[in-house]
Amino acid sequence: MTPHLSEQRSDVRGQGTASASIEAAARREVRGQRSEVRGQQSASGNQTPSSVLRPPSIRVALLTGGGDKPYALGMAAALTSVGIHVDFVGSDDLSVPELLANPRLNFLNLRGDQREDASTKAKVLRVLKYYARLIGYAAKAKPKLFHILWNNKFQLFDCSLLMLYYKLLSKRVVFTAHNVNAGKRDQNDSWLNRISLKVQYSLCDHVFVHTDGMKSEMTSEFRIPATKVSVIPFGINNTVPNTSLSSAEAKRQLGIGNDDKVLLFFGNIAAYKGLEYLIAAFSELLTKDRNYRLLVVGKSKGPESYWNQIRRGITSSEIADSVIAKIEYVPDEQTELYFKAADVLILPYAYVFQSGVLFLGYSFGLPAIAADVGSLKEEIVEGETGFVFKPRDSSDLARKIHNYFNSELFRNLESRRAEIKAYANERYSWDKVAAVTTSVYSRLLNSRI
Incomplete structure (x- = not known):
């Protein structure tokens, strides 16, 4: 540790x-x-x-x-x-x-x-x-x-x-x-x-x-x-099934390669979640490295115009083939698949005090990169459980994602997952x-x- x-x-x-x-x-x-x-x-x-x-x-x-x-x-x-x-x-x-x-x-x-x-x-x-x-x-x-x-x-x-x-x-x-x-x-x-x-x-x-x-x-x-x-x-979320499913098997089931760098956005899709900043950051990352993959998993909540805008931004650009979108409610039994396939959880929120998705990610030992809004900075141990970026700044988010995949945290992800889970089980x-x-x-x- x-x-x-x-x-x-x-x-x-x-x-x-x-x-x-x-x-x-x-x-x-x-x-x-x-x-x-x-x-x-x-x-x-x-x-x-x-x-x-x-x-x-x-x-x-x-x-x-x-x-x-x-x-x-x-x-x-x-x-x-x-x-x-x-x-x-x-x-x-x-x-x-x-x-x-x-x-x-x-x-x-x-x-x-x-x-x-x-x-x-x-x-x-x-x-x-x-x-x-x-x-x-x-x-x-x-x-x-x-x-x-x-x-x-x-x-x-x-x-x-x-x-x-x-x-x-x-x-x-x-x-x-x-x-x-x-x-x-x-x-x-x-x-x-x-x-x-x-x-x-x-x-x-x-x-x-x-x-x-x-x-x-x-x-x-x-x-x-x-x-x-x-x-x-x-x-801490301790009711969602967490089986022996491995990260490699989860990626295989989703058609993702072992060497791909997988980002996860999970939860309700609404304007305050700031998904557009993640899409912009993801587009920037793909210009330098085509091994990035993005999972967008959750139900659209609020004006459909917001998700339609996001969807058009995905389908009309070069990132479409690198995005897996499951826009529907995901039952507990399927949740594990996405958190096990992901290498990092992204919380690009524009406005929020705290996030249950962060604690769900921690229950799977998944590091997070979150916007510095509300109390999210207080919930992330910089470099140990994740990183924080400037709110509404897609370029800073892209930098933090790039830095994460070159960090000790990612290089030792398998062992760090167990440490993050133990830390979260105590703190929350x-x-x-x-x-x-x-x-x-x-x-x-x-x-x-």
């Missing part, structure tokens, strides 16, 4: 709660717990979360809202591992064996079938049925605490009327804001969007975010008290997510007494 990355891992182990901000957040939340819980938490030091908090009386409703499947499954497993009893509100695609077999988890399939190929009428009906089931469940639910991981389909309803309904039922509501203002990120912000978010954040008893920058935005733009906001890591451990989350739960529920 390289000294720098080894030091980073040592720092992570020594912190105990992932980072200074997480540790401070945990300490602040613990102050509000009962005296015996405070004593346990303050004396815990390097104890694991399971030895710090195991309150058998806590029961929480985890409302997944159809969001990131690996994150929802990871959160459920983390909470139940420390003794929390969970009502897990999900859908068919979240009905996995390990979840159903969990004795501390009550799986409630309120969302049902979520097939993309369903008719418009069927989609409308299933959304309406879901809201009816959710409203009925909330009225009879045993948990006094609702933790919303994502909103549902209708933001105005979710942020206002549904929140007011939960509060009228005397529920404590916790919300994980993976994006403080997705409208701003997606360049379709409006006063109505901001008001609805303000209402939801104000009605929440506590809000979780993933970076200090997100917390600053929450407190400054939406005037939410800092004491109501905690920073937690974005838990679900145990650390559970430690902060359960302390917040305890404080909120104990404050009712």
